[in-house]
Amino acid sequence: MYITSHGILLRKDNTLFFVKEDIKQQIPIHAISEINCHGKVTVKSGAASFLMKEGIVVNFFNKYGFYEGSLYPKIKLNSGLVVVKQSEHYLNHDKRIYIANEFVEGIKHNVLKTLKYYSKKGKELDEYIDNIEKEEIKGDISQIMSSEGRIWNNFYQSFNIILRKFNFIKREIRPPTDEINSLLSFGNSLLYTTVLSELYQTYLHPSVSFLHEPSERRFSLSLDIADIFKPIIVDRTIFKLVNNNMINKKHFSKDVGVLLNDAGKQIFISEYQKKLETTIKHPTLNKKVSYKYLIRLEGYKLIKHILNDQPYESFRMWW
Template identity: 25%
Template structure:
């Protein structure tokens, strides 16, 4: 089993990363702020525009430590991971598998997404019984239930995407009602992605990006090509397969964001609002989210398929391994992540 180490988040925009023997060094204005042995590092996520030294990048490549560069606003820029290794026959099998089984994979993925979203809503209803009689919430639960049935009988990727869009619209139309703490100063009206136009969308997009990066690294680790997906269309520079597998885990991100809001961990001072209307997490806000995200990754939960207790941070690697087994024909069906 892969050991859960540390993801190093570099949030200061003026930080520069370099190599010192077997240590990762972070400097700001020439002063060393952090020194950490490579043996304690699993991945690096850098929000700095200054970047890092070529020597450090070479060291990370040799140790299979991915470096992800993200803009201070949370937009993915680039990744340094080195050459794609692993079994070349696995990647050939991946392409062949997607050509013949793309619809089945997309059906199962979206059905799992809708089922998990229903569980997220039901958990809120359990915590706040007064919402059980809300007409809009009950209607959304029905839309999601119908979505599970409809997506399993769909005969094209386009139809599946259409069903997903309808379910997403219904879900996000009641998302604001899941923010149950009346003291929260933010409100959610509609999902805006590129760019986010309010605080809640800013946090959602930020954490979605973090999870997608982790899935992309996990897929590369097991030898799969993270850029060739079965549901998301191929696009230069986008890890489409990572985006596909994240779909079944989006509910985890959304529950995480709802917890940050309902516990009032995030406030108005944690965001930066642009004249254009765009809203981003500022450095303070990013640190708060990243600290809680790292804590969540250490939480141990039972994997619904393996029936083993695993740290949440290892789930991308576990699911990627299961997906690789499916591609190789070792298991008949890829077991999607399902909340119970």
């Protein structure tokens, strides 16, 4: 559930409500797994207790669309063995390198898949495809991250060819200096919290990461996994919104940088949610799964790897 207006979350008996001015809206708590607050939302203590009991994560974003924090339930899937093994794989140089390398191989593959898709549509992208294909992912963590940086840099340079409008010079985050940077920052924040919510459904600890360094102020494993899915979920959403004129100049405002306004956020969120709900037949499971569930499967694969059940191979688009 996405809340883009100001209001109050409160509980009455065993029902959750969102109150905005004089309107009280009932929230189907058993039909949601997370709540994302993009407006100023007050969570009453009764509502907070109810949400934690139901295992629902509440994510908060500031007015610029940046993630600020979460109301996170106590861990319901708790395995000391998994956390110990996860930490062991971070502390062991070779084990960490293997996983970090796999993350970036997944990013490289999915970026190339996206570029080749638009190349088939007549976009002149051979230069960027060649540069990324030549990128060798090896060495220590800093070298692997440098390779990742070059992959993203080439990908971002291709945006002006893929996109039909808006000029994009380079990636700038705080604050976003143009419309595409604004869309990227907003989309990446959404994906980060989606990954966090999916990790909550596994035994993994979201603070113990392998590519990004663990940090006191962020769930860095969410960053690791989100990067694999950005080309498929965030960037493809942006390309669709811009090229189909669903997002244009009127959906941005200038404050500290260039930011999506409320109408723009609602359009982006709607398309982002559609992308998460898109299904594809899984070659191993032999059934249709959503893009969102693919993220959770990534967590399951990591668990199998750190428990020595099955070597980890990062997600790679097969369609």
